Amino acid sequence: MEILRQLKRFYASEKKFIVGTILFLVLATGIGLVQPYLVSYLIDSVIIPENYELVAPVALSVVGVVCLKALNQFLHGFCGGRLGNRVATKMRNTLYEKLNTLSFQYYDKAKTGDLMSRLTADLEAIRNFIGFGLAQLLNVFFMVVLGGTMMLVLNWKLTLITLLPVPLLLFLAFRFEGQIHPIFRETRKAMSNLTTAVQENITGVRTVKSYAQEDFEVNKFSERSEQFRSNQIEASTKWATFFPMMETAANLCVIVLFVVGGIMVINGGFSPGNFVAFFSLIWYIIGPMWGLGFHINNYTQFKASGERVLTLLNEPIHIKNEGKALKLDASSTKGDVSFNDVTFNYPDKKPAIQNISINAPAGTVIGLLGPTGAGKSTIIQLLMRAYDVKHGSITVDGVNVKDLDVQSLRSIISPVFQETFLFSATIRDNIAYGIANVTDEQIVEAAKLAKAHDFIMEMPLGYDTVVGERGMGLSGGQKQRIAIARAFIKNPKILILDDATSAVDMETEHEIQAGFKQLMAGRTTFIIAHRISSLRFADEIIVLDQGHIVQRGTHDQLVHQPGPYRETYKIQFADFPGELEVAAGQKE
């Protein structure tokens, strides 16, 4: 019930449907209890005394009772359906919102398949229980109390004797729930492992195929499928073991009633009509207990799913606005960026960058160079506040990024990453992503600057071409050019080019860089590149190694100093002196 309490905010506003679904079910049950009385009356007051003229009115009463019961059952279903769906929709939207507010740190470890199964299978279990299971569980108590009272009124001694096996039934039902809950929890986990395998396989299908790992993937899936199967089998074995035991315990009540009640009727201490009514009423008690297994199953699934959904909902948000966060006004922001003695490490890892100080006045270009893993991307991630620094500070226009409204900070930054993500949408929508009221002219202009216009126009549908998931159907270089056009459209104060031209050939890189010059004008720019030609014109080039700044200065200064920059320069240009000239030409 703790889970139910924690989920209260999702159903608290649905009081009328909660009351409706419970009330109509209870009414249906209550009306159903009239039936045994009518049967008892039919036998004792109509059939035995041969008052056949009463048959029609009694039969009509039965029809009335049945119709009324059906109406209440319909209303119970109506309210339950509304309730379950409204709660599930609210939860689905809240979960999705939560997924969007969770920080980069969460996604470093998150599994897509697992998250998908929380938003689908788990929500379904919650919808079922809140919509119907809860009302049915409460109805069990109602049936037992009302049915029991009626039996006690008819014959309290017979009632007590008949219900002797009930504690055994209850014991079995609770034992069943205790044993099946962990199995359901494991089943849910196994299900999410399965979805993760499918999702990863589809996302990484090119890698799988290029490495001819289809068999390996199929085996991996089979193992997970096997785990799911064995969890399901374990659950059905428990089910198969406990249900006959519960059925036997329930039938013990019937046997006791037949023996003791039968003797009482023979001895004249109990009327045949009351005996038949008693027989119907006993099912009002043992029936729900019998069904208790099903309801418990429903509840247990809900509990396991609720736990998983709540874990996600309670996940801490690492990056959020603190106190009165300052909203940056894009029009008045200059774009001065400063890193002041920044040290940062990812959770449970050694520092990725140490004692980094960078001063980038508005409009300057900072180049970041260094071997893989040196910490270049980390510097950029920290500027975007993907993570918070552990030591030192980062400021934009003199304000610590921690004091800035996260969304407004990110709205003035435009990153172009090494890997471009394109949505399953038209090229037009991909370029205009996140920006309202963009004209077609602006989109074309941005695409031209990013050298994307020509290849877009070669496609049959031009800007209306829908690119597949993750931009399939486009080459790496084409995707990158769309991402660059996206950055142009955003008109940022701070531009980040994280290996942005890595996927295009040198000639296109030179062409794009001409566009970059226009894009960079008046914006603070951080360029991460492995090619010196991409950042040689920067106002300051920072050379990193293992998280430390090992060299800094302009290209002309660095190229004349012994050190990693000159070594890289020599390697990259020794064989292609012509390239150097072309690159140098970009500066003018």
Ligand SMILES: Nc1ncnc2c1ncn2[C@@H]1O[C@H](COP(=O)(O)OP(=O)(O)OP(=O)(O)O)[C@@H](O)[C@H]1O
């Ligand atoms: N999300 C992350 N979680 C944990 N560790 C990370 C994460 N991202 C980077 N690292 C680690 O931090 C260090 C710096 O990585 P970073 O990506 O900043 O290097 P880089 O210079 O940009 O490399 P590359 O040129 O290959 O992109 C590396 O040791 C890397 O393993």
